[in-house]
Amino acid sequence: MDDKKLMKELNKILTLEHGHLGMYKNFMEHEDKEIRRAFRRFMEVEEEHIGKLNNIIRNFGGKPSLTVDGGDIIGKMFGITLNTIADAKEILKTYSFIEKKAHEGYFKFVSQLEQDAQERNQFIAEIAASNMLEAQLMQLWLDNKMQTM
Numbered sequence: 001m002d003d004k005k006l007m008k009e010l011n012k013i014l015t016l017e018h019g020h021l022g023m024y025k026n027f028m029e030h031e032d033k034e035i036r037r038a039f040r041r042f043m044e045v046e047e048e049h050i051g052k053l054n055n056i057i058r059n060f061g062g063k064p065s066l067t068v069d070g071g072d073i074i075g076k077m078f079g080i081t082l083n084t085i086a087d088a089k090e091i092l093k094t095y096s097f098i099e100k101k102a103h104e105g106y107f108k109f110v111s112q113l114e115q116d117a118q119e120r121n122q123f124i125a126e127i128a129a130s131n132m133l134e135a136q137l138m139q140l141w142l143d144n145k146m147q148t149m
């Protein structure tokens with residue numbers, strides 16, 4: 001993967017991570033206490049994902065920039081309007097779908113980087129792999145919680 005493509009890919013992932021943050025940052029609005037607690041932590045996890053991506057981009061001389069203009073990123077990228085989904089079960093289902101997509105996206109990205117022997121890409125792959133794992137963990141929690149509702 002050449003530098004230009006790598007930067008583009010990192011900024012695309014960064015944009016999606018901002019979208020994820022948007023899903024959890026209003027955690028206080030949920031009725032269910034367990035959801036509020038989980039989403040609060042998920043918000044922090046998404047902030048960590050964003051931080052890691054910003055660091056990678058900056059360390060390689062790039063400038064973190066969103067590929068979609070702020071606001072409703074998930075809406076623009078998935079055609080899903082988050083604030084109109086009222087039912088908790090629907091929210092869990094939608095978020096699970098989005099985390100699944102995140103995990104799949106990271107899996108593809110990590111696999112591509114791993115094919116490259118370049119040390120730099122191996123380094124980025126390891127950082128991306130930790131975000132990938134957490135996307136999967138969040139998805140599993142969402143699926144599990146959905147079953148109890």
Ligand SMILES: [Fe+2]
Pocket residue numbers: 017020045046049102131135
């Ligand atoms: Fe994330």
